[in-house]
Amino acid sequence: MSGGACGYNIINADEKYAAALSGALFNEGQSCGQCYKITCNSQSGSKFCRDGSTVTVVATSFFPSERALLSDSSDTKLENEHFHLSQSAWNEISLDESKVVPVLYQRVPCIKQGGVKFTINGQAFFMVVLISNVAGDGSIKSVSIKGSNTSWIVMSRNSGANWHSNACLKEQSISFSVTLTDGQNLKFEDVVPENWSFGQTYSSPNPMQFNN
Template sequence: MVFSFLVSVGLSDNRWEAASATFYGDMGGGETMRACGYGNLFDQGYGLYTTALSTALFNNGATCGACYEIFCDKRSSQWCVHGRIHVTATNLCPPNYSKPDGNWCNPPLKHFDLSLPMFIKIGQYKAGIIPILYRRIPCVKSGGIKFEFKGNPYWIMVLVYNVGGVGDVTNLKIKGSKTGWIQMTRNWGQNWQIFNVNLLGQTLSFQVTTSDGKMVQSNNVAPANWQFGQTFQGKQF
């Protein structure tokens, strides 16, 4: 019986890993700290299908945008609900080093802090914390990659979101209509920046590379009259 269960969920190929899960907020969400840099999760297409990651999984923000399939490990808990969820990493579950033995998000523990609507799809509310099995899955997003502009003429920061494929961006380059490709650096989460390059009045293109090495080039994403505070859409993985 146990053997058939393991094979049926794909554990035999070692893609599934063990972790634990809790929840935050209420049925409306309630997330306040977004260490990935995302803004309104509903406006940006993530909604409640989100999770905060423990330090061991968050990887200093490099994992932001990754997608996971999760279900409760009924072999280890009586509080499981039969079901699976697909969520996107949008936040950090912060460690609490004052409680080295009492915080699930302290390294090296692997932990997911889910929105309450997601948690109750796989575990009973009264459990509070449940053992889970998880794996990375492709992100399925509607529309193209989004680029949100912030900053000023001499410091440009771009939030990259709604990324398909593996979801987590590891490299970003920008190109003006009067420049070559310029390397951007990660500021925090999925916010990327360049300094001392004035790209106002130029049409902008992007190269987005994800953790699997795939790259998507979106030409002429932003028109020459782009402004800070605007968001533009490119191609998708």
């Protein structure tokens, strides 16, 4: 499940709690980074639930429902709300005999260790920034970027948690203004140094992180 439609590079312990969302929940990538507490709904009559068990997962990818696949349509109205869990997360709420179980779910704040991470990719006049390790609401509504020699520039969602700009910011320190879907905003001033390079990840200093 590493990578996925959101673009996160999730490995080791993080991958245990990764989940792909159906189109009805994925919302064309706007739900990337959101956290959900999932409970197997034993009151539905399913005999495959682990009683009283819950698991908290983070949205990292997209997984269309069988109904949507059979229809060969991108219409999210054909999608049920469902989660495709990593095996470890699945085993925490369900017995292994079943592939599908009814669940109850709710959005919960994301709890993260360390600062917000900015991974710089692209090329001279097309910068793509993956923003990850976002606490609180988890999902991002808008991003602006600023070089040490520029004013603020609004970025566009490239795909999932990737945001892009056509600005050339070579040999400039870079700042970001990030607004979450719940309205929280933080400005990460000069979080990327002027000697930055493509392919590198830069983190905001602790405790600069969104509220849970």
